[in-house]
Amino acid sequence: MTSEPTAPEEATSEPALSAEEVRAAIEAGQERLRALLPGLSDAAVRAPSALPGWSRAHVLAHIEGIAGATARQARYALRGELVELYDGGRPERAAGIEAGAVRDAAALREAVRAALDESSAAWAAVGPADWSRPVRYRNGELRTVLWAWWRELEIHTADALLGQGPQDWPHGLCHHLLSHLAPRAPKDLHLVLEATDEAFRREYGAAGAPEVTVRGPLTDLAAWLAGRAPHRPLDCRRPGGTAPLPELLDWP
Structure with missing residues (x-):
C-alpha cells in the first residue's frame, strides 16, 4: 500500500542563522528577561x-x-x-x-x-x-x-x-518555530501559512488534501503553531469562505 504523496514544505525569505547568531540572540533574550x-x-x-x-x-x-x-x-x-x-x-x-x-x-x-x-x-x-x-x-x-x-x-x-509576548519574538526565532513545529500540522489537511508583514509562505501536509490557508503577521503565525495565543486574530480560510483554525497535533 503506497502512502499519500506529500506537498513539499515551501518557505520564502527564511534566514539561515548560524549557531553563533543564535547564541547572540539567546544572550539578548536573557538580558531582556533579566531586565524584567x-x-x-x-x-x-x-x-x-x-x-x-x-x-x-x-x-x-x-x-x-x-x-x-x-x-x-x-x-x-x-x-x-x-x-x-x-x-x-x-x-x-x-x-x-x-x-x-x-x-x-x-x-x-x-x-x-x-x-x-x-x-x-x-x-x-x-x-x-x-x-x-x-x-x-x-x-x-x-x-x-x-x-x-x-x-x-x-x-x-x-x-x-x-x-x-510572542509579538516581541525575533523573526529568526519565528522562522525556526515554523519549521521545527511542522509536525504539529494536521495530517489530513494541506495547511498553508502566509505572513502578511513579510514575504513568507510555508505549506504543510498531504498534497490533494483539503486546503486551509492561515494568514497573519509572522509572530502571530509562530505563536499559534507554538500553541500560544496570537497577539492579533489570524485569518483562516478554506475554499468558499472563512473557517475556524484547525486543531494542531502534539509538539515534536
Whole structure:
C-alpha cells in the first residue's frame, strides 16, 4: 500500500542563522528577561501565567531548570561526555518545578539570574568547531541543544506574562518555530501559512488534501503553531469562505 504523496514544505525569505547568531540572540533574550525580574513582587509570582495551572513562579522555576539543564549539556559535550538533560527524567523535572515554585519573589529572582549567568558562561565556552559534538538530548548535536534553549527561553518568557509576548519574538526565532513545529500540522489537511508583514509562505501536509490557508503577521503565525495565543486574530480560510483554525497535533 503506497502512502499519500506529500506537498513539499515551501518557505520564502527564511534566514539561515548560524549557531553563533543564535547564541547572540539567546544572550539578548536573557538580558531582556533579566531586565524584567527586578519588579517581581511576591504577589506577582503567585499570579497566573499563560499556561493553564501554572503560576508565574512555575514558569520561572521551569526557565531556571531548563537553563541549567541545557548549560549542562554544553559543559559535558565539551568534555566528550554524554549526560541526560535532567537527572531522573521528566518526573524529576516536574518535581523541581513544583519545589522551585514555592519560593518567594526574591529567591526566584536570584535563582533565575544565577541560572542565566550559568547559561551564559557555558555557551560562551563553545567554539566554532564544537557545535557538532554529540549530546544525549534527542541523540543530537550540541547545536540542537542551543536551538532548544532559544525556544524554551523566548516561549516561556512570554508565558510568564511579564510584558514580553510572542509579538516581541525575533523573526529568526519565528522562522525556526515554523519549521521545527511542522509536525504539529494536521495530517489530513494541506495547511498553508502566509505572513502578511513579510514575504513568507510555508505549506504543510498531504498534497490533494483539503486546503486551509492561515494568514497573519509572522509572530502571530509562530505563536499559534507554538500553541500560544496570537497577539492579533489570524485569518483562516478554506475554499468558499472563512473557517475556524484547525486543531494542531502534539509538539515534536
